[in-house]
Amino acid sequence: MPLPIAHGLTGASIIVASREAFSWRADWWPLLVGAMLAISPDFDLFFAWGLGYSERLHGGISHSILFAIPLGMLGALLARNFTRRGIAIYFAAALSHGLLDFLTKKEFGGAALLWPFSSQKLKLGLFNYYEFTPAPGFQPFGEILEQALDVSYYEILTFVPLFMAILFWSRWRQRRAL
Ligand SMILES: [Zn+2]
Incomplete structure (x- = not known):
């Protein structure tokens, strides 16, 4: 996952792409809100691991298109951009989570994008994301941490260039507009 x-x-990339003139100083907070929103659906793991609910809970309601609406409104509120456009931007940031999960799952997992119409956890099934399936209780914590660091390393290699590309594109667009 x-x-x-x-x-x-x-x-964060979605927030940068949505800006006509991105600036770190003016946009660090919206950027942070967008990043947190995109992470937040996985807080269902807290219920699964922390409170002892079944791990099958993970990838469910919080990963749905419907759930991204209140998340988007919350994001727009936090970023003080509670307009129709603002809500749409933060909705997209929240929804990116379920979509990314959908795109990167093959055999197991997925995202219940269509909840409440269907509880099925959808997955594209094209390729396998890194085989990162921590099973607390069965695996020593150090091993889980080691795997997580491994995966994080590859994610940095993949997603930081993506973020930078969007940032440069945004700057280029800005300069052209001047
Ligand atoms: Zn997820």
Whole structure:
């Protein structure tokens, strides 16, 4: 499964892409809100691991298109951009999570994008994301951490260039507009 780095950078990329004139100083907070929103659906793991609910909960309601609507409104509110466009932007950041999960799953997992119409966890099934399936209780914590660091390393290699590309594209667009 994509880890917070991949999800957060995707959310942040959406915020940069939505800006007519991106600036770190003016946009660091919206950027952070977008990144947090894109990570937040995985907080269902807290219920699964922390509170002892079944791990099957993961990838469910919080990964749906419907759930991204209140998340988008919350994001727009937090970023003080509670307009129709603002809500749409943060909705996209929140929804990017379920979509990324959908795109990167093959055999197991997925995202219940269509909940409540269907609880099926959808997955594209084209390729396998890194085989990162921590099973707390069965695996020593150090091993899980080691795997997580491995995956994070690859996510940085993949998603930081993506983020930078969007940033440069945004700057280029800005300069052309001047
Ligand atoms: Zn997820």
